[in-house]
Amino acid sequence: MNYDFIIVGHGLAGATLAYTLRQRGQKVLVIDEPRQSTASKVAAGLVNPIAGKRFAKSWLADKFIPAANNFYDELEERYNQPLFFHKPIYKIFSSIEEQNTWMAKSAGEGWQAYIEATYTQSTNQPSIQDPFGGIMIKQGGYLQVSLMLELLARDLLQHSLMLPERFNIEHLQLTGQGVKYRQAEAKHLIFCEGYQVINNPYFKWLPIQPTKGEVLEVQTQNFKAECIYNKAVYVVPIEDGRFKIGATYDWRKPNEEPTEAGQEELSERFCQITSQDFDILNHWAGIRPAVRDRRPLVGVHPEYTQLSVFNGMGSKGVLMAPYLAHNFAKALAGEAELLPDVHISRYYSLYYDYIKHHNPQS
Structure with missing residues (x-):
């Protein structure tokens, strides 16, 4: 053939x-x-236009995001199945220094297409721990990979x-x-x-540097699913009070076995975002093909x-x-x-x- x-x-x-x-x-x-x-x-299939503690715009985001939207929209139409969910990302400041870093960075040009709002103090949501505020990022979302x-x-x-x-x-x-x-x-x-x-x-x-990543699926109540949350980890709403939390980065032992240490790390970081109790439903691990540059x-x-x-x-x-x-x-x-x-x-x-x-x- x-x-x-x-x-x-x-x-x-x-x-x-x-x-x-x-x-x-x-x-x-x-x-x-x-x-x-x-x-x-x-993977949780996250699309985030702004990444990292330094608040850098994702590389070639202006080209990649429209192409990704068109591609996944086409697949949804072809298979008559929702695949990509457009959701804003609430990136929570971890300190006043991080808030100041963003305020200085945002004074430059090129951010308007990606920033919905900046909060310099808590949004006072009962389930969210954000004493220093954060930024609400537009054009984010996640794919059901x-x-x-x-x-x-x-x-x-x-x-x-x-x-x-x-x-x-x-x-x-x-x-x-x-x-x-x-x-x-x-x-x-x-x-x-x-x-x-x-x-x-x-x-x-x-x-190629094989890099292990672990992800949790949790169930929790009274936690808003209108956006994706980001503070050291991402918290992606799935449905019915379920969320995906990830991910760890481990290049020392790149295997596909979930670990107790990974579960503990992700749970602790989730607790820095919310005060709500939660139950762990699933725990996965995979290996990413990371590159030095x-x-x-x-x-x-x-x-x-x-x-x-x-x-x-x-x-x-x-x-x-x-x-x-x-x-x-x-x-x-x-x-x-x-x-x-x-x-x-x-x-x-x-x-x-x-x-x-x-x-x-x-």
């Missing part, structure tokens, strides 16, 4: 890219082993465009016309494996031009993937230049150092 592209991995990155290529008329085969504990399925992946996978399976199995690189052959994987042939293969790219002989030279890894292999990678979005995948998938699809078709900041060419020197000591196909 002949395809235009084979995509390895159907997490957020792979699913978004596969759908984008199909919408452009390309025939795609996706290979993915169904698993529950993946970073994409565990697991549901989106399920809908897209079902679509692929119905059209016989998915192999629900573990990809075995020993069955991959590089040919003059592209690639061959068992009976499937394609012009190009794209690895969207998340952190598992560290075991990929063609791309293991990329500086916090920019995704996208592009064609420096030597094997029938192979590419689309990876490294860390905790920002919901925000970045739609725009980057569209940009990469156009670049692969020769219709646009790949965004320079994500191009893996910035790490080609690591590849040349790597091949001095290794055979990429060993």
Whole structure:
């Protein structure tokens, strides 16, 4: 069977890219082993235009947010299913110093599109602990990532465009016309494996740092669900008094096992946001593909031009993937230049150092 592209991995990155290529008329085969504990399925799917204690506008937010809105709106219409929930984010100041940092920062230009209100004192909500106030951020929201992946996978399976199995690189052959994987042939293969790219002989030279993240699902009463809350952790309303709380960051022991320490850390931080009692319903862990410069890894292999990678979005995948998938699809078709900041060419020197000591196909 002949395809235009084979995509390895159907997490957020792979699913978004596969759908984008199909919408452009390309025939795609996706290979993915169904698993529950993946970073994409565990994630709360947050979109936050302003991140961090320094109140920096999320990188390329002006481009990424419209693209994400259009992409998820299109999926909702296609599958007649709510997927992305637009909600403001109440970022709570943790100190007067943090409040002062924001007040100085907000004096500059470019914030109007993202700030609904600034509170320099408590909003006096009975369930919220915000003695120093905070900012209400516009254009935030969250995606039901697991549901989106399920809908897209079902679509692929119905059209016989998915192999629900573990990809075995020993069955991959590089040919003059592209690639061959068992009976499937394609012009190009794209690895969207998340952190598992560290075991990929063609791309293991990329500086991926597997980073564990733990998330809780809790039930609580009298806690407003009109917005997402952010103070060291995010608190995302789901439904019926249920909230997702996350996430931890642990690069020392990147496994998918929830820990007592992770549960304790998330519970303590939630208690800094609300005085309400809560019950823990679920506790998950996943591994993110983080990158040292916090920019995704996208592009064609420096030597094997029938192979590419689309990876490294860390905790920002919901925000970045739609725009980057569209940009990469156009670049692969020769219709646009790949965004320079994500191009893996910035790490080609690591590849040349790597091949001095290794055979990429060993």
